[in-house]
Amino acid sequence: MIGPLGYLAARSTRNRLVRQLRRLRTPRYAVALLLGLAYLWYVGVRQRPASGPAEVSPETVQLLAAAGVTAVLLWTWIFGAERRALAFSRAEVTWLFPAPLTRRQLIQYKLLRGQFVILFNVFLWTFLLSGGWAGTGPWRRAGAIWILLTTLALHRLGVALLRSSLLEHGSAAIRTRAVTLALVAIAVTVVIVDAADAVPALRGAWDLGLEEFLAAAHDVAIRPVPSALLLPGRLLVRPMLAESWAEWGRAILPPVAILAAHYVWVVRSDAAFEESAAAAALARHRTGRRSGRAPGFTARPIPRLAPTGWPAGALLWKNLAAVVRTGRARGAVLGLAAVAFAVVALSLGGGSTTVLEIVGWLAAMWAGFLLILGPQWVRNDLRTDLSRLALLRSYPLRGRTVVGAETAGSTAVLTALQLGLIGIAYLAFWGGEVREPSPELRTAALAAAVVFLPAINFLAMLIQNGAALLLPAWVRVGPDRPIGVEALGQNMLVMSGFVVILAALLLAPAAVAGGVFVGLEPVSGWWAVAPAAVGALVITALEARVILSWLGRVFETTDPSSVPPVESL
């Protein structure tokens, strides 16, 4: 007989599916689904290679996948946010915590509930990996991926319970978990010592090329310590690469054992997690967050809002206040300032030019990555405020004004972050006396970034906010995006769609910029980059204006009831 928790999980899943199917009656959701399926078909079927990349052997693929899984496991231990993994919804806290249920039952329910996301991602990954080097049947692969994702989810929950127990019981818990903690500490120490030996060999291979680097990495990986460290990851990914049912049958046994061990570990945990979970649910309810992390807002002083001026400036001020009053902004500013200070100190003190060059390239690369990743990470805009759509709609402002002001908030934060990184890169290259790229090109690029980055970021944020406005039931409303390995497939899909749209929108500005640069470069050299950026800026501004007007109309006609409550997403 199905228990009440099984009934709750089954009916919730069924109702969620029905609701999502009903949404397809709305044309915009139907069109979005068709576009998504077309994209999947293009990536999964049209682009599927007849055979795997010739230069990458199955062993290397297995090594890379195992390294990825190991990195995820380590990340969970080092940065695992227990409140995320333990978060129950407010309704669950209200109804289940006072109910006559054991902790074990609550944990089992949580595991069951997490299967919805896992199964969706199993389908997605099975489809995306359905060709090439991983040439095994989709059912075998689906089974292997399901075990992998479920094990990772269990691992995250187990770590969260352990951390919760440590917080709850303090030194007593440390004593009872002494063996586990000691093993982790020893493992980390051994790995660090061993890794230090391998660095010179890897560095030398890197200079020779990717193929040599992969071969060197493989040699390092078969040494005893890395091999032991990567063993769980290798075992978990091996069934995904099996070529036959017989091979799969042999390869699947260790992952099943690992999964079973994780299950026992988690359900036998006696961690009193209720308080953490309840706090997470409350925080999520208050802030409209999905993640369940504590809000962490402090009434830090901010510049006072002038009583007169552009009314929508109040929205921009509010969204910047939201960032300033979290620890994240403070951490980012302090981090950037510390790196900048170190770079200047190294430059003036005659420090290693190699170090400065590496810092420069890292900072420049991160600024570049943020063009794509930043709009998904920085969310102090309509995505955070959409749960208050009714309130926003009551303000005496035009729809396009609200959308513009909201988007400007996240644009300002992202641009400041990128310019900080670019500034560090500029200083580091200058201090490191780097010749390529030339100082003239670097200065011109810096000027172009100052001119063009706000525009490109605004366009990118408009896409993100537009998606939230057009498809509020599909986009995670709140300051955080979906997290965890089990949501990786969804994130990739969303990011791919975002990149395609952004690239399409940047075609015209790029064409204009290219034309201006080619025309002026013979006369003004690399400095032609700046007028080219201005040209691109004008086209981008025109595009943004058109999109803003359209989204403004969408904002004015979107019914607040179409935005699902945060916890039901």
Add this chain to the structure above:
Amino acid sequence: MIEAEGLHKVYGDLAAVQDLSFRVLPGEVVGLVGPNGAGKTTTLHCLAGITVPTRGRIRVAGHDLAADPVSAKSALAFVPDEPHLFEYLTVEEHLRFVARLYRVPDVAQRIPGVLRELELEDRRGALPEELSRGMKQKLAIACALIHDPKALLLDEPLTGLDPVGIRRMKATILDHARAGAAVILSSHLLHLVEEICTRVLIMRRGRVLAFGTIAEIVAARPDLAGRRLEDVFLGLVGQDGAEEG
């Protein structure tokens, strides 16, 4: 003044509000009552410009809400049943934020009076999570009143307030009506509606059952003569109606 003419709102197959027409004059306090699911909140959302009506016309302080939403919204204030506050703005910053949106240049002079009126003086630097449910409700009301609206829409405004807060809130609503604001108040607290409302609009299943003073409504139903609003309400919507929705 608030005017609704032929207001109609449909969600899929459900007609939440049907052919609603009424006018609330400056100085009037109209009570919007009805069983759960009667269409009260949908009506208030349409009047506040939050929800676009399927058809019909709304005018606030002489401004057509569809044609000139910014002017219409500038003249009105809406207090929802749940106080939606920004968790990263303090009490005083909420007031400054709303004042800027509604172009209130003398906000600095107004803030002390508003905070005193709603007993939030010593909480001016607090974030919402440091406030009780009642204090949050008071702050939401303070934000609504900071720009002296000509039209005031209140959805269950007394939820979460203590007895002193309820008394002050009633006085505040009446003060604003006396100052010339047109007020619509939705509430299930029928004794409150009876006490402070000049007229009552009773809704059921999106339609108007009755609109007028209690005396006018009773005049149409002689069998309810001499009864309190609660009895009149139950007599009009019936026991079944009181449980619908």
